[in-house]
Amino acid sequence: MTNYTNLLKEYDLKVTPQRVAIVEELYNNGHMNIDDLYKKLLSKFPSISLATIYKNINAMVEKVFLSEVKLPNSKSVYELVKVEHAHLVCSSCGHIEDIMLDASSILEEASKITSFKIDSTNIVLSGICPKCSK
Ligand SMILES: [Zn+2]
Ligand SMILES: [Zn+2]
Structure with missing residues (x-):
């Protein structure tokens, strides 16, 4: 423990x-x-x-x-707090799961198209979890 x-x-x-x-x-x-x-x-x-x-x-x-x-x-x-990760959220039951996604390509892309200085990300992907899609 x-x-x-x-x-x-x-x-x-x-x-x-x-x-x-x-x-x-x-x-x-x-x-x-x-x-x-x-x-x-x-x-x-x-x-x-x-x-x-x-x-x-x-x-x-x-x-x-x-x-x-x-x-x-x-x-x-x-x-x-743990290593940076994105979240999967089920829009049916509200279940939340961690997903280890590398956000660096998004940040790179973003810095190409904006002069905004990005210092944090909060990536939430929503959809239907395996339990609810059964
Ligand atoms: Zn669900
Ligand atoms: Zn998390």
């Missing part, structure tokens, strides 16, 4: 039971939005508020421990 306490310390983040629980949920479930996290954490911390979750998430995003994935037409989800 991963030691989330040490992980948080490594990122210079204060360790609280709530924070450890958030990290644990994200580690086990992959991508979750704030509402999902709130529902999960309520069972462990009946007095936790949505605002507390927001505050904790923001602190961890600020330290680049978590990253926010902005999705078109739905709430942002969060995940533990």
Whole structure:
């Protein structure tokens, strides 16, 4: 089992039971939005508020421990920071999956046609997942 306490310390983040629980949920479930996290954490911390979750998430995003994935037409989800990747989103069930895509050709293409200085990418591909297309 991963030691989330040490992980948080490594990122210079204060360790609280709530924070450890958030990290644990994200580690086990992959991508979750704030509402999902709130529902999960309520069972462990009946007095936790949505605002507390927001505050904790923001602190961890600020330290680049978590990253926010902005999705078109739905709430942002969060995940533990890892190597850069794109996301597949099922428009039927909302399932989100990581896909290791090399964005360098897109960036190269973009820099040819615009003088815009691009410093970040957020690639979300949507479609129907294998389960839903059955
Ligand atoms: Zn699906
Ligand atoms: Zn991801």
